[in-house]
Amino acid sequence: MLAWSQTYFAKLQLRPCVVPHQYVIPSQELVRTLHRALEALQLEKRSCAELLAASGEQERMELLQHRERHAAELREQLQEARGGQEDLRNSLQLRDAEVAALHDDIRRLTERNNTKQEVIVKLCDQLTSCLSSGGRSDSQSLTQLQQEVENLKDDMEAYRTQTCFLNSELYQLTHLWRTSSQQETSLMLKCSHLQARLCQEESRYLGVLRQLLENKALEPAQRGAVQKMIADALKGGLKGVIRLDMARDHDEYGFQIVPEYEVEDMKLLAKIQALEIRSHNLLNQEGEDRPLIGRWAQFLAGRSSNDLCSSPELKGLLRGGVPREYRQRVWTWLVRARTRSARERHPQRYQQLCEKSDASPCPASRQIQLDLHRTLTTNQHFSSPSSPALQQLRRVLLAFSWQNPAIGYCQGLNRLAALALLVLQSEEEAFWCLVAVVENILPPDYYTKQLLASQADQRVLKDFLSEKLPRLSAHLQLHSVDVSLVCFNWFLVVFVESLPSDLLLRLWDAFLYEGSKVVFRYALALFKYKEEDILKIQDGVEIHQYLRFFTKTITDGRRLTSIAFSDMNPFPGRLLRNRRVLHLQRLQAELQDLEDQQEEFLTENLTENLTENRRDDKELDVSEDEL
Known part of the structure; x- marks a missing residue:
């Protein structure tokens, strides 16, 4: 190993730098070249000294490996430098081409300028000759x-x-x-x-x-x-x-x-x-609508749909009703505020549900198809079987049945979706409006198979009726009139087809913002509005017939709104929630008792049948023995 090291050292001895004769190098460049060569030789000398100073073969091998790695890195750097040199050469060629093109442009522009100068000179000569020869004709x-x-x-x-x-x-x-x-x-x-x-x-x-x-x-x-x-x-x-x-x-x-x-x-x-x-309408429409439009125009001035936010001012305006010019915009904001989180999670939800409806048969599609032609039959947009609004309504209801499979479809949802379509003028917004009403505004189990929450609301209404209108409540109880037979449909479809359209839309303006307590307010206000007329009727059947149509005889919408939001106060939301919980628990207990009674009856009936069958079998055995 020592002999090999001495041989390697001999090969690394200092050698003179010979410059070929064919290269003519200036003196400064020659000095720099010699300095670089001297530095390289000094590095080689230092390396050899480190190699000779190494104490053992292992350390020399490590030094040699380190130098080889260093040489490989230098080769890579050299390769990268050559690549960079090639890129620079190509860039230089491109620049040379650009310079040549610019030179050509300058030459053409110069030629064009010279041509223009010649034309100007010729025109000047012609003008001079014309002025000198044609004075009389001019x-x-x-x-x-x-x-x-x-x-x-x-x-x-x-x-x-x-x-x-x-x-x-x-x-x-x-x-x-x-x-x-x-x-x-x-x-x-x-x-x-x-x-x-x-x-x-x-x-x-x-x-x-x-x-x-x-x-x-x-x-x-x-x-x-x-x-x-x-x-x-x-x-x-x-x-x-x-x-x-x-x-x-x-x-x-x-x-x-x-x-x-x-x-x-x-x-x-x-x-x-x-x-x-x-x-x-003839006397009051213009006088009522103009100030309302002005107040809404002032409130919405300079605001986009995303700039609207909850406020007492907005609440008061919604209770007074939204003018037709702004209703679509305001309802859109109310629906999006109620469904913002769901829409952010699934921005293409409605399109996906429509595609699913087209690809797979929906369990509720048959019932939806049957109810389409029963929807708002007196409305111009839904009265014709070939109306495009019916097909839009069908798509919205099918999408909702996939969105909420626990409900699927319940009679009454078609009217809610139809009203949303008429106002919002968009299938997707109508779908989200239906989602907002069913899943966010009304309590859970409102449209499920047993309609427990809907039944609980009827009991809550009876409580409020006895508290707010005790005379009327006593009169109805005296004649055995159950208001649930009429009011159940009011709550299930939020008064659609039960009120004139102007009152209905005004109710929905506040309903989408304040929630389901608005339905209770208007239900009580309707009874208050016609309380004296109902008290005059002394027959239960006549009272029931009157209650079936009296909501459409309301002529003063401002008075009804004032009764709902002023005369029915106080109307705290906490009281409504507590009453709902109480009656819902009672209903669930009654339902459980009914199921237990049914199960007990079935068990007893099954036991009796088995006993009778055994008795018949025993009698048959005796007769056979006697034979």
Whole structure:
């Protein structure tokens, strides 16, 4: 090993640096080259010294391995440097090409400039020759041009005079048009008031006839005369009195403004109520809507849908109702605020559920299809079997049945989704509105198979009715009238098809913001609104018939809203929640008792059957023995 080291050292002896003759190197460059060579030789010398100073073969081997690794690293660095040199060479070539292209552009621009200079010189020469040779002809052409200018000036003056005359005529016509428009507006307003007064007089007339007919002191001849007068008044129907504006048979959402009644005995009340509604709308609609629109416009000014936030001001505005111009925007915000977390987790949820509905048969699809044509049958958008709104409603209900398989589909959901479609004008937003109502606003188990939460709410309503309206509650109990037979449907569909459309939408404005206690407020307000009329009825069957349709006879929506949110106070949410929990527990206990009784009955019945079968078998055995 020592001999090998001496041989390696001999090979690393200092050697003179020989510069070939074919390279001519300046003196400074030669000095730098020699310095680099000297540094390299010194490094080799230092390495050899370290190798000789090593104490053992193992240490020398480690030094040699370290030097080899260092040499490999240097080779890699050299390779990278060569690669960088190649990149720089390519970049230089690109720059040279760009410089050559710029030189070509400069040459072309120079040639173009020289050409333009030549053209300018030629044009100057031509102009000079024309001025020197054609002085007389130019004077003639100048005279002709001046004459044409004078003619044009005359024409312009004539046109100016004509324009002034036409402007004067136009001003007079505009003034006449404005005057006639103001007169037309005044006449329309006067006509509306006259129509309203006519409706009021007709309503009073029919009311008086009805009171006369109910008077038992009338003689038969007088009663027959009154009946004939009522029949004559009803023969004309509603067309000549309340349908003066044929374009207003339905509101903006397609609901009938004046409801139709199918019960023959209610025709007189229906006509009186329709006249009152028509009169109220004509007299109060403009005066009520304009301040409301102004307040909403001021509140929403400069705000996007995402900027809306809960506040007492917004709560008060929603209780007063949202104008049609802003209802879609406000409802969209309310629905998104209720479903924000679910939508953030599943932003494409509705599209995915629709695809699932197309790919797989839904268990509730048959019932949904049956209920489609029973949905808002008096609404223009759902009355036709081929209406696109029905197909939109079908997709929304199928998507919800996949979204909430515990419910699937329950009768009543179609009306909730239909109203959401009419206002929000979007399938996806209507789907999320249905999710918000069923899963976030109303209590759990409201639409499940047993409807436990719905039944509990009816018991809570009876409690509130006895507390807020004790006289009416006692009157209903005296005549054995169960309000749940009427109110259950109110709560299940949140008054859809139970209230006129303007009142229904106003209720929903507050319902989507404040929650289900709004339903209780309006239910109690309806009974308060008609309390005196109900107290006058002394027959249970008549009371029940009256309760079936009286919600559609409400004419003063502002008064109903005031009763709901002022007269029904205080109405704490904690009290509502506690009552719900109490009645729900009682219902669950009753249901459990009923199930236990059924199981006990089945067990006893099964035991009796087994005993009888054994007795029959024993009798049969005895008879066989005797044989």
